[in-house]
Amino acid sequence: MLPCYQLHTRFIPARYQAALLLEYADAQDLSSQQVLAGSGLHEAALLSPDARLSPAEYLHLLHRINQLLPGAETALQLGQQLLPGQLGPISHALLQAPSLGHALDLLLRQQTWLSPLLAPHLMQLGDQTLLYWTDACISPRLRGFVVDMMMAAVTGMSRWLSGERLPWRYRFNRTRPASLEQYTVHLGSALQFDDCLNAMSIPTTWLAQAWPRGSQARMQLALDEASLLTAGGPRESLLAALYAHLSRQLRNTPCLEQASAAFATSPATFKRHLALHGTHFQAELDQVRTHVTLQLIHNQGYSNEQIAAWLGFHDATNFRRSFKRWTGLTPSVLRSRLLPGI
């Protein structure tokens, strides 16, 4: 297994991610000194071809931008320009994506480069496809900002490449902001807050619709070229790797000891790594269970008893109480939201 990246791993191409931020700040009449203040980074060094940022440094820059330009608009506008991006062959492949399905598949496979802070995942819920994000390397105060940025990025890219506004619906795992105008104009009015995950969904039929400028052959060509470039880099973040591990092991009563063994470290070290990312083992496990519950409810129509049994809970009451603790919602609330759009 290739090594996972963590908060202080330097791998993000500064020339793209940082340059985009500085360019945006410049358009808002902010100097690069203002954005870089306190980061220990220098503009000239940042824009050199080989400069790499760690997620922590990237987060610091985003935090500065958010401080200097408060308001929901900043993240949404930044996101609009983010994809396909200027990442050489990877962006080129994205630009050639023949359909939304291909583009999302690429986003997931090249997550390290296209979305280093939040890991995107796909989930089928009935006739909807859900694109949802879990933490890769993030600080809690910026999670909302980066979620907005990534949602705007995917929205903007799919709108640009398909040539039309796609019927995305948005779900946010946070309380409803005081004013929604920026979200309405940049994303659309299908917005749901106080939800159990950060996701955007679309009817699955849209994934196969051909995009006007796409070409599978040219995309593949660019991808081959990209694989040469990304060969030495990290494949995914520690948290994303743990998420995948827990998803696989969910029915084998996963525990910290087992997980740390899979990552070839001691439980104490593993715990420390997780703490550095602002989380702990149980929280990560509960997150996976939440997402699986969502699928069991939507796709299998499972009752609380059946889900409790599937996840290895003692009984339905126990599961219900736990679910309420994980998400702040009861499973029945989730069921009542089953069919979006109706």
Added chain:
Amino acid sequence: MPILPRSALIVMLVVSCLCALLYGSLGTAKAMAVWNWMDIVGEGGTAVMSAIWALLILGSRPRGRVTSLLAGGLAAIMLGAWVDCLDEFFSIPQQQLWDNWLESLLTPGGMLALTAGLYHWRQEQWSLNEHMQKRERLFREHRSFDRITQLANADYLHRQLRMEQARQPDATCALILLDLDQFHRINREHGQREGDRLLQAVSHLLLLNMRPQDLICRYAGDRFAILLPATTAGQAAQIALHLQRALAGLAHHTRTGEHCLRITARSVWGVPGDDLEAFLAGLNARLEDDSPAMAAGLASA
């Protein structure tokens, strides 16, 4: 040419020091025992505060007659208070009258200049209000203004709508939401700065095509809201159509002069009912129906 705050600060400091020197050389120092601390703090404080006010005025207002009068008046009041304060430290022989003159001329003179400045400021405000008409109505909230278009934002619009309904519950007011087509492509293909320039051009054009009593706000992004007081849905439809035509006639030249961008816009309109939030949500949802056929305006009253 009026002076910058920093040089103004230096001038005020130098003049204050000169006054102190004058008192020091012509008067005799009073013993510390007879200093009246209450007066010293009061007069010294007045001097310091007046100086701060003068500097704030110079720092925040464009140069001109009104600014000079306001700042000059405050500076004279500052000197008057300072001279008063120096009186507490030095006694000037009775037969010398200059210090009395200084005291009794500076403060009233400063007040006169300040009053004249305020009077002219009022007139200046009148002409500025005319300029701001259509951008703000009835009350001012500087924090609500958008940096790029200099239009008020959605918060301001919400408050205006509520106020309009409270003021005239019987009269109908109408609202138009106007959204530029394919604006995201301009940002992408020509850069954010060009997109911002286009938004400025659009807001100017809309302002020129509105009635004096109307209010325009930048709702968010490339969406504009136009509040039409005492207007029916039918009139709003005509106005919306006119604004769309006006935008279709705009030829926006990019900064480099290389490209000429043409834009079109979609608009929806309605008459707000009691639930403003639902009304705006409904208008926005209708704008999103991407159908090329124009969304028909429906009154929701």
